[in-house]
Amino acid sequence: MKKTLSLILVLTLCLTLFAGCGGSGKAESTAPAEDTQSAPAPDPSGGTLNIYTWAEMFDQDVLDGFEAETGIKINYTNFDYDETMLEKLEAAKGGDYDLVIADDYIIETVIAEGLAQKLDKSKIPNFGNINPVYQGQFYDPTDEYTVPYGAGVQTIAYDPAAVSVPVTGYADLWDESFRDSIAITANFRVMLGMALKVLGYSYNTNDLAQIDEAAELFYKLADNIRLIKDDNVQDDLISGEVSAAVMYTSQVTMAKLNKPELEVVYPKEGIGFGIMGMFVPSQAPNADAAHLFIDYILRPEISAKSFEYLGYYCTTKAADDLISEEFKDFLVLPAEFKAEDMEMIGNISPEAAAREEEIWIEFRNRCGQ
Amino acid sequence: MKRKLSGGNAAFLAPMYLFTVVFLIGPFVYMLVLSFLTRAETWGVVNSFTLRNYRRILEPLYFNTFVESVKLAVLVTALVAALGYPFGYYMAKLPPKRRGTMLMLVMIPFYTSSLMRLYGWIIVLRANGLLDKLLMALHITSAPLKILYTYPAVAVGMVYALLPFMMLSVYSSVEKMDWALVEAARDMGATPARAFLTVTLPLTMPGLMTGVILTFVPSMGLFFVADILGGNKIVLVGSLIQEQLMKVHDQPFAAALSVIMMLMMTVMIWLYRRVTGSGEMEGVI
Numbered sequence: 001m002k003k004t005l006s007l008i009l010v011l012t013l014c015l016t017l018f019a020g021c022g023g024s025g026k027a028e029s030t031a032p033a034e035d036t037q038s039a040p041a042p043d044p045s046g047g048t049l050n051i052y053t054w055a056e057m058f059d060q061d062v063l064d065g066f067e068a069e070t071g072i073k074i075n076y077t078n079f080d081y082d083e084t085m086l087e088k089l090e091a092a093k094g095g096d097y098d099l100v101i102a103d104d105y106i107i108e109t110v111i112a113e114g115l116a117q118k119l120d121k122s123k124i125p126n127f128g129n130i131n132p133v134y135q136g137q138f139y140d141p142t143d144e145y146t147v148p149y150g151a152g153v154q155t156i157a158y159d160p161a162a163v164s165v166p167v168t169g170y171a172d173l174w175d176e177s178f179r180d181s182i183a184i185t186a187n188f189r190v191m192l193g194m195a196l197k198v199l200g201y202s203y204n205t206n207d208l209a210q211i212d213e214a215a216e217l218f219y220k221l222a223d224n225i226r227l228i229k230d231d232n233v234q235d236d237l238i239s240g241e242v243s244a245a246v247m248y249t250s251q252v253t254m255a256k257l258n259k260p261e262l263e264v265v266y267p268k269e270g271i272g273f274g275i276m277g278m279f280v281p282s283q284a285p286n287a288d289a290a291h292l293f294i295d296y297i298l299r300p301e302i303s304a305k306s307f308e309y310l311g312y313y314c315t316t317k318a319a320d321d322l323i324s325e326e327f328k329d330f331l332v333l334p335a336e337f338k339a340e341d342m343e344m345i346g347n348i349s350p351e352a353a354a355r356e357e358e359i360w361i362e363f364r365n366r367c368g369q
Numbered sequence: 370m371k372r373k374l375s376g377g378n379a380a381f382l383a384p385m386y387l388f389t390v391v392f393l394i395g396p397f398v399y400m401l402v403l404s405f406l407t408r409a410e411t412w413g414v415v416n417s418f419t420l421r422n423y424r425r426i427l428e429p430l431y432f433n434t435f436v437e438s439v440k441l442a443v444l445v446t447a448l449v450a451a452l453g454y455p456f457g458y459y460m461a462k463l464p465p466k467r468r469g470t471m472l473m474l475v476m477i478p479f480y481t482s483s484l485m486r487l488y489g490w491i492i493v494l495r496a497n498g499l500l501d502k503l504l505m506a507l508h509i510t511s512a513p514l515k516i517l518y519t520y521p522a523v524a525v526g527m528v529y530a531l532l533p534f535m536m537l538s539v540y541s542s543v544e545k546m547d548w549a550l551v552e553a554a555r556d557m558g559a560t561p562a563r564a565f566l567t568v569t570l571p572l573t574m575p576g577l578m579t580g581v582i583l584t585f586v587p588s589m590g591l592f593f594v595a596d597i598l599g600g601n602k603i604v605l606v607g608s609l610i611q612e613q614l615m616k617v618h619d620q621p622f623a624a625a626l627s628v629i630m631m632l633m634m635t636v637m638i639w640l641y642r643r644v645t646g647s648g649e650m651e652g653v654i
Contacts, residue, residue: 081615180515183600186601225602226515226518226600227518227600227602228600228602229596229600229601239495239496240497241495241496241517241518357617358430361430361431361609362430364601364602364603364604365434365437365604367600367602368520368602368603368604
């Protein structure tokens, strides 16, 4: 009897111990469910718009407004990773979904595989509202397939009370006074990219000699790194666990809203940025509804509301003036900002990617020592 | 002795075999095959046989990850044994009523998600957190210790997560020990320490070793503890596998890493059988 009891106890233990594994990637995400509805059934009446993107990309009011105005019902399905989206879309041969929002680099693959359709711009009168800075990029050079929906840059945010040196760019993070007090995100392309940028190279270099040179510099940063994480890295900046952080726009937004005294720096070496794009899959059951929705989102007032909710850079130029003062600092590019200071992070050769992955593991080992 | 399955027995056993084949043997064979395939240029896997994935594990970068993981697992297991053995021992010697209460107290926290409990540790360990406040109030330290996101924080988190396994297996071993043997040793003039070393310890060895297995094996793979409390700075084999799957999308390499890790576990369990001379795990199977 007692043995049975202890057996049950141990089994329960095992269960709770491993219960953590599955969710650790997106532990803090409040996503209600992942991929709950796979392959939504196409609605023959033409009254449904199937949107497939990450959780919490839109203010509910914005979605409700579209439904009330057009009578089209929105069926929102979400994914955690771009790669999951690509897999689903490949399986559906470009069908099932009417509108997808994903990251730039994966859209390049989607278009190359013929899974996206060209937009009919006659159905998108508001197309001209887009900020041209975010157009003509590598994943869609002629803007035939995509409309940008938010952009993120990696900026440095720091607590001026805890930092003794002036910070103007990535190079300052190597300063000894930052010992054990910097947080970075876990994207190795972006992080090794800092070292590449300090050396004056491109984020997207395929030159292994340049990558190795950057690696040597990057390893010297290890002593200053306190924390590497993707989710909620701003929490540690707000709580004072770290004095500076290199992070994404949405995280900077959260940090500034909670701790307004934080300083945000556009690194003088230049900024890498990522764009999220909306596209219509090649076999979308209701492409017309998708076009209607894109046009709706591009309205200045709807864009402003959406980007304030999303916390990413406003990609709709016409909405810039409508962003409220509270958010303006970090959702609208500063006037002195030059487009040539930005470089998008695109796909690199498999050899270069493999080398960067290994550098990243070695870097983390050195951080932990 | 030869046993013959009657029709009724076979019907009862069939679901178990089916379960084993579908959920254990099937995935394992799939993983084994995958580990010998080549990663496609952009996405997925190509059907061409290669040993590259296994050769790659021998590269210093990945090999050291294995070495570091084993080192951490040994440290964690030693700490868990040092804390868990005395606890399990005294718990077994309590009067039966208190024993039940004690068992419940050990178990209750573990009905909460392990992630939640790890976030609890962040609150304790972070700069100016509970631990810092306590130490500074007692004038033991004058400035915040930076414990969170360090190696010790990871060790603490793992010890905390795995301690009950040791407590319970030692407990179950001590509980059914024949105390007359210890009394006999004492009667013959053995000191308490000697009686413990020559009688109690060997008799409870199966429990201790079960605890060691139950601690060592998971601590190689509890990457989320290293991620959350170690700030992603300590790379374990578990984190490596997770990253290869989720971020790098090199499924064959992830499979090869998993196969090697499973081989290591198998060796551990084989050693366990050799040491204890028994085929079953105390209190567990």
